[in-house]
Amino acid sequence: xxxxxxxxxxxxxxxxxxxxxxxxxxxxxxxxxxxxxxxxxxxxxxxxxxxxxxxxxxxxxxxxxxxxxxxxxxxxxxxxxxxxxxxxxxxxxxxxxxxxxxxxxxxxxxxxxxxxxxxxxxxxxxxxxxxxxxxxxxxxxxxxxxxxxxxxxxxxxxxxxxxxxxxxxxxxxxxxxxxxxxxxxxxxxxxxxxxxxxxxxxxxxxxxxxxxxx
Numbered sequence: 001x002x003x004x005x006x007x008x009x010x011x012x013x014x015x016x017x018x019x020x021x022x023x024x025x026x027x028x029x030x031x032x033x034x035x036x037x038x039x040x041x042x043x044x045x046x047x048x049x050x051x052x053x054x055x056x057x058x059x060x061x062x063x064x065x066x067x068x069x070x071x072x073x074x075x076x077x078x079x080x081x082x083x084x085x086x087x088x089x090x091x092x093x094x095x096x097x098x099x100x101x102x103x104x105x106x107x108x109x110x111x112x113x114x115x116x117x118x119x120x121x122x123x124x125x126x127x128x129x130x131x132x133x134x135x136x137x138x139x140x141x142x143x144x145x146x147x148x149x150x151x152x153x154x155x156x157x158x159x160x161x162x163x164x165x166x167x168x169x170x171x172x173x174x175x176x177x178x179x180x181x182x183x184x185x186x187x188x189x190x191x192x193x194x195x196x197x198x199x200x201x202x203x204x205x206x207x208x209x210x211x212x213x214x
Contacts, residue, residue, distance in 0.1 A: 045090065045174070045178070048172050048174055049094055049097055051170075052094075052097075052171075052172050053170070054170075055169075055171070055172075056141070056156060056157075056168040059168045060168030062160075062167040063103065063139060063167065063168070065104065067104060067138050068104045068105075068137055068139075069098060069106065069137065069140065070107075070108050071094045071095050071098065071141045071142070072141070072142040073090075073142070074086070074087035074090040074142060074144065074145050074156070075142070075145065076144070077155075078146075086145065086152070086179065090154065090156075091142070094141055094156075106135055106136070107124075108131065109125060110123055110124060111124070111131060112132060138161060139158050139167065140159055141156065141157070141158050142156070142157065143157055143170075151173055151176045151179070152173070152176075152179065153171070153173050154171065154172050154174060155169070155170075155171050156170040157169045157170075
């Protein structure tokens with residue numbers, strides 16, 4: 001009798017422990033229709049994307065498991081041709097989330113060949129000349145980032161490549177403490193080409209700073 005009880009209890013306990021995290025996201029989404037970003041652990045950008053993906057797929061009726069989609073970088077709302085490490089990280093996390101939900105995700109940065117070098121072996125490229133000229137993509141997932149008082153507002157959307165119709169949207173707020181030390185709204189910090197640019201006024205008292213004159 002005891003052995004029979006053990007056999008029943010062990011899989012029950014294991015299933016509870018394995019599904020604990022999913023239960024948090026599922027219950028948060030069902031109850032609130034969103035993930036409470038202020039309950040997230042530090043640097044948990046993937047958890048923010050998890051909530052965004054739930055919102056987006058719930059509101060979309062056009063996309064099915066056979067629809068090829070692509071994920072593009074999230075951009076600065078003030079400059080739609082500018083992104084940074086956060087915008088690229090959001091897009092990378094969306095690749096995982098959309099594929100996990102059973103969608104066909106086209107990785108358009110894959111060259112179709114392996115470039116072997118002394119430093120490593122590569123299949124990705126951001127050089128358009130190395131990528132196929134035409135790829136079958138029906139919808140693209142992307143979005144904008146807007147820096148606010150205490151963090152970053154993220155607006156995600158799914159857009160038809162031919163029709164340009166927005167078929168799904170999602171919104172979330174990323175607190176500054178989730179992003180980490182790279183974000184501080186008290187400093188005049190800008191991102192350009194993956195580099196942090198700081199205002200020269202911030203370096204007046206920095207002993208390591210040197211003055212550059214023309």
